[in-house]
Amino acid sequence: MNVGILGYGTVGSGVFDILRENKEVIAERIGEEISVKRVLDLRDFPGDPVEPVLTHDFKEIEADEDVQIVVETMGGLHPAYEFVKACLERGKSVCTSNKALVADFGPELIQLAKERHASFLFEARVGGGIPIIRPLQSSLSPDEILEISGILNGTTNYILTEMREKGADFDSVLKDAQALGYAEADPTADVEGHDACRKIAILTSLAYGKNVDFHDIYTEGITKITDRDIAYANQLGGKVKICGSSRKVGEQVSARVAPVLIYPGNPLYSVDGVFNAILVKGNMVGDVMFYGQGAGKLATASAVVSDVIEAGKNIGTGVPVQWTAEKLSLVPFGESKSRFLVRTAGAKSENESKVQAAFGDVEAVDAGFAEEYAFVTGEMTEAAYEEAARTVGTVINKIRIS
Amino acid sequence: MNVGILGYGTVGSGVFDILRENKEVIAERIGEEISVKRVLDLRDFPGDPVEPVLTHDFKEIEADEDVQIVVETMGGLHPAYEFVKACLERGKSVCTSNKALVADFGPELIQLAKERHASFLFEARVGGGIPIIRPLQSSLSPDEILEISGILNGTTNYILTEMREKGADFDSVLKDAQALGYAEADPTADVEGHDACRKIAILTSLAYGKNVDFHDIYTEGITKITDRDIAYANQLGGKVKICGSSRKVGEQVSARVAPVLIYPGNPLYSVDGVFNAILVKGNMVGDVMFYGQGAGKLATASAVVSDVIEAGKNIGTGVPVQWTAEKLSLVPFGESKSRFLVRTAGAKSENESKVQAAFGDVEAVDAGFAEEYAFVTGEMTEAAYEEAARTVGTVINKIRIS
Numbered sequence: 127m128n129v130g131i132l133g134y135g136t137v138g139s140g141v142f143d144i145l146r147e148n149k150e151v152i153a154e155r156i157g158e159e160i161s162v163k164r165v166l167d168l169r170d171f172p173g174d175p176v177e178p179v180l181t182h183d184f185k186e187i188e189a190d191e192d193v194q195i196v197v198e199t200m201g202g203l204h205p206a207y208e209f210v211k212a213c214l215e216r217g218k219s220v221c222t223s224n225k226a227l228v229a230d231f232g233p234e235l236i237q238l239a240k241e242r243h244a245s246f247l248f249e250a251r252v253g254g255g256i257p258i259i260r261p262l263q264s265s266l267s268p269d270e271i272l273e274i275s276g277i278l279n280g281t282t283n284y285i286l287t288e289m290r291e292k293g294a295d296f297d298s299v300l301k302d303a304q305a306l307g308y309a310e311a312d313p314t315a316d317v318e319g320h321d322a323c324r325k326i327a328i329l330t331s332l333a334y335g336k337n338v339d340f341h342d343i344y345t346e347g348i349t350k351i352t353d354r355d356i357a358y359a360n361q362l363g364g365k366v367k368i369c370g371s372s373r374k375v376g377e378q379v380s381a382r383v384a385p386v387l388i389y390p391g392n393p394l395y396s397v398d399g400v401f402n403a404i405l406v407k408g409n410m411v412g413d414v415m416f417y418g419q420g421a422g423k424l425a426t427a428s429a430v431v432s433d434v435i436e437a438g439k440n441i442g443t444g445v446p447v448q449w450t451a452e453k454l455s456l457v458p459f460g461e462s463k464s465r466f467l468v469r470t471a472g473a474k475s476e477n478e479s480k481v482q483a484a485f486g487d488v489e490a491v492d493a494g495f496a497e498e499y500a501f502v503t504g505e506m507t508e509a510a511y512e513e514a515a516r517t518v519g520t521v522i523n524k525i526r527i528s
Numbered sequence: 529m530n531v532g533i534l535g536y537g538t539v540g541s542g543v544f545d546i547l548r549e550n551k552e553v554i555a556e557r558i559g560e561e562i563s564v565k566r567v568l569d570l571r572d573f574p575g576d577p578v579e580p581v582l583t584h585d586f587k588e589i590e591a592d593e594d595v596q597i598v599v600e601t602m603g604g605l606h607p608a609y610e611f612v613k614a615c616l617e618r619g620k621s622v623c624t625s626n627k628a629l630v631a632d633f634g635p636e637l638i639q640l641a642k643e644r645h646a647s648f649l650f651e652a653r654v655g656g657g658i659p660i661i662r663p664l665q666s667s668l669s670p671d672e673i674l675e676i677s678g679i680l681n682g683t684t685n686y687i688l689t690e691m692r693e694k695g696a697d698f699d700s701v702l703k704d705a706q707a708l709g710y711a712e713a714d715p716t717a718d719v720e721g722h723d724a725c726r727k728i729a730i731l732t733s734l735a736y737g738k739n740v741d742f743h744d745i746y747t748e749g750i751t752k753i754t755d756r757d758i759a760y761a762n763q764l765g766g767k768v769k770i771c772g773s774s775r776k777v778g779e780q781v782s783a784r785v786a787p788v789l790i791y792p793g794n795p796l797y798s799v800d801g802v803f804n805a806i807l808v809k810g811n812m813v814g815d816v817m818f819y820g821q822g823a824g825k826l827a828t829a830s831a832v833v834s835d836v837i838e839a840g841k842n843i844g845t846g847v848p849v850q851w852t853a854e855k856l857s858l859v860p861f862g863e864s865k866s867r868f869l870v871r872t873a874g875a876k877s878e879n880e881s882k883v884q885a886a887f888g889d890v891e892a893v894d895a896g897f898a899e900e901y902a903f904v905t906g907e908m909t910e911a912a913y914e915e916a917a918r919t920v921g922t923v924i925n926k927i928r929i930s
Contacts, residue, residue: 144670144812145670147812148670148671148672148811148812151670151671151672152669152670154737155665155669155737155850156669249667255813255814255816256816257663257666257667257668257816260662260663260666260667261659261662261663261667263557264659264662264834264837264838265651265659265662265663265831265834266659266830266834267554267557267558267833267834267837268546268547268550268553268554268830268833268834268836268837269550269553269830270550270553335556335557390798393798393799393803393819395798396792396795396797396798397795401795401815403817408830409550410546410549410550410826410827410829410830410833411657411820411821411826411827411830411831412657412820412821412824412826412827413803413819413820413821414657414658414659414818414819414820415805415817415818415819415820416816416817416818416819417795417815417816417817417818417819418813418814418815418816418817419813419814419815419816422814424812424813424814425812425813425814427812428668428670428671428810428812428813429667429813431669431670431812432666432667432668432669432670434670435666435669435670436666448557
């Protein structure tokens, strides 16, 4: 079986390494050898093991009928989209780790693959090294999915874990994370929740077989979380985690990405550091959780190679993926419900009566800051929360409770 | 697609229920309806929805060419083995939740299925509702498996969790667990570790493609664990869990089932109550953990139905399962290495010097019991531990450290 790789960056070279290093294990397991025939990159890599198979010309992969599976690890939308489309049109299967490509063109490329009896697979895109797409589509296929909830971004989980464990503030932890390579120079996509948002959109689309546009999902990052928020969370016996989640509500689905307070009974509670986890609730199987490294060169590359193997086992038929372009109906965010941990400026005596007037009965939380009044609300809609917070007028921050 | 079910007990009726209740979800997901054509049971179920399809005669399922998939949920070795074999010989696929059948006849039945281009699947057997076999065989297929470690039995995990949280002793917690239906009237298979042993034998066989005879795995239950052991574990900041584990050591594999002390850094640490989890370490993907309900009617039945769907998608070819009859070479147990938490009878002053003479440098642990001396050893083989313990002569109990 012959593979072409588009892009010899971090993940692409990881795929190349795994296919070389674990060649025997893989061949034993699937009964066939997998060879990398061509690797496309604009750069040269003198002395690197990739040299003999390196090409600068996409056509050499596209036109090569011996290459049945193409790995796309270039990143970016263009020319990745055009290259992937060209490969699928020729009946080649494509396995990708590309963030933007799957979120923007998933249903179209899945449909094209289906028409050509090929596969378009992207296990690495959602959970890094966590096997989630295949279990969601096969092991959990008897179940109606009631809820998906995940710690989907290693950078932000690392930052929140460090803030809690070291009592450090966001900015200094972010700087450390950048120095350690756990956060990018421009951390926006991670810390503002955009990466988690694309992931929960994909997971929700796969769970219900219809398309969720990630633009439609309410997304809140962690940049406003302070050491005080974490002190209140500690006081309540919980941890602040940024979660992407979606839940079936009648015939609709509600979805969001936001920092939430999680209690120890929730299996996500103990997922710390750069680890990710995805909790799925089925109507028959109950809670199932998948845990692993959400990123990292070899973990991500391993997920891509598992797709290559899956595609290889299904040459001529393709691996079916349930994700059509039909739009999934989302609950308007204002109607979705939570309990909230709310902090207001000013002492308890100044705030208590107006809080009660706006929010009804609340449970006060004292974390030792006399100049603030914090409380936990009952369950209420986002719209009702906004209205009540406006009425009170002194809200500093709020965190939803999982 | 037509299914026959052998045995309308807890799991069998769960499978029947799921196939009815989630009929639409399943049909939507796989593009075909699944109907239960016949259910075999010796009993009658007047008024039960199963009545119209109930039969007392296995031949009605065996000889029916419309029944392509048979679910075996009878339990026991005979006649389950004969029935399953007869079905496979006729080219029907079989999905089972049967404890003994898979452990005793796994490789033979897999081979028979392969010859007939049918499937023999048993997802429910290992992890109850936890998807593990398919991920192990597909998602982790690029990886060399370095280690598997699991909390594989809900009954014992519940007992140990309750002992820790309530400070209760083994016997009283076991009685409560029996009253709640979490433990069987005869709890031997659970509390002596036999159930976990069969599971780690299957997982290890699947990870390496060769057969591990469960009789060859050292197995220690939890009946000797006391509240004192748990007090020492607390003192060390850990929890006692009974783990089935196997690890690659050169070309061999070491395997065991035993109570172990687990620290918070280990993702298994927070798996409590009746939940199970399986941690797999791949040489590329790193740590991956699968978490869910290890038992329970619907969770187990959901796993069986996921096998039915998988078998249904692969009619005429069969789902390949890597597990041959060739024997996997195990490290002799005496050579496998651990650190140990050891309790000796008698005060520190009586024991310290002879302990040091036998075990070398150890780390003392004080949990407030003046009439005992407890300590943690360095890494040593089981044989060396036995020898040292014999020399000291006053050992009350030992727990390995994970």
